Amino acid sequence: MTEQSAIMDRQGGLMGRLSDALWRKPGLLIFLLILPPALWLGIIYLGSLFALLAQSFFSVDEFSGLIQYEFTLKTYRELLRPSNFDIIIRTVVMAAAVTLGAAIIGFPVAYYAARYARGKWRAIFYLGVMLPLWSSYLVKVYSWKLILAKEGILNWLFETLRLGWLLNAYLAIPVIGGNSLSVSTTGTFLVFLYVWLPFMILPIQASLERVPLSMLEASGDLGARPAQTFRHVLLPLALPGVIAGSIFTFSLTLGDYIVPQIIGSSRRFIGQAVYAYQGTAGNIPLAAAFAVVPILLMAVYLWIAKRQGAFDAL
Template structure:
């Protein structure tokens, strides 16, 4: 123990060795296996995996129109969910951070976090009941959107909204009240204050929340299975090739698409300071 006390760097390395080993083996190792297996193929006659380097899977993804359409559709769903979450989260977070009393603020945070404690499947199937023909939504409004792409966007927006509210709320709490007061003293109305003072300060927090909402929506497949009807997204293609098609290499190749998209997205938002807000 005295030896470790005299060598703080060695002590730090010993403390971090277990989590770093877990990160390398379980996370980075899994990604490495995914990337390697994406270059394998499956013998169409025997169904056995051929562990030889081939670009056939990626060539199919790039040349077949159906896979390009699914990728674009998945991007559209992820972007739509993110925009909806931003529109809903900003006023809610502003009320929590700047309007609500400190004692009430804690209860509001608990109310935002409470849905995250419930099972994902329970919430998704609850929405399936709500959106069903003859369900509560149709009984109240006289019509229901049913199952499909709109239902998928609606349910994903509900599921990931807390991940957008919390970063924005944290960003607003760091916004000094004196800036808002100074803007009002200079004659700026609420809209001008929001555009000129609040919004520039919120951009990193919005991007931080979008990392969660965008990535979680881009790779989701369970919600699409439950309320998506005949809609197909990237996650469903991965699931279908793992299950019925039993084509693990092609599933791995498809799975690299959202990974690549998120790497590009993270590089793009890095300059906004969003990663420091996480």
């Protein structure tokens, strides 16, 4: 036997030498793995985003309709015009309502899944939450149009229960009502709530799974009623999950332009405004300025959440 018998013979070939080199320099491996996604995110995604945002500092000449490539805040002033500002307010209120609704509906579901669902029920829970995500978004929205339509099942249900008057009274309320649910702001809200709900449930469930049962027992042991345990222990510990979920529901609602176009009144949302201005209207600067609004809103929202200690339990 030779002296080198304690060490295996080198695996020959290019791949062998490459493996050895990467083993000796783990940093190189990380660099090679990170490079493609970094290029993708950095150049293609962030780059085009900033290119779009830069457009918002240009303006459109009112007579010729041509874009003037000069720095100006004129476009942002245009955002504050009542007709445009209404769109922003409407969208923000809708996003906040959808987020709040999703949190209220999603929390008990997530709590059940995290605390009680085991084995088969756990599988059924995941299937139930994820299944709607498997089918096309458009299919879901159009099926909701059928559900909410005047000839739809919801109307039929109210009529059958002899509660048609109640639905009609509700639809008579200005702003949130309309001719039928499918052309009302309430309809838009319901469909938003449905399509974004899984994005709220899953993060809350993940954060609740990390709360040990003894934490809740300790709270009760120290004299806290269930409502106090929820307020002082469960909610603070689940808050990072709720915030994560609300980032999804809030930003997805802020940017969506398909749901309000198919279901709801003719009053526009930010997404529709962006779509309209960058398309037929050819007003790229105003479209870009509208696109900046959700980004700013999310930044402010996260900043407030952080200030309020929402991420302290992380």
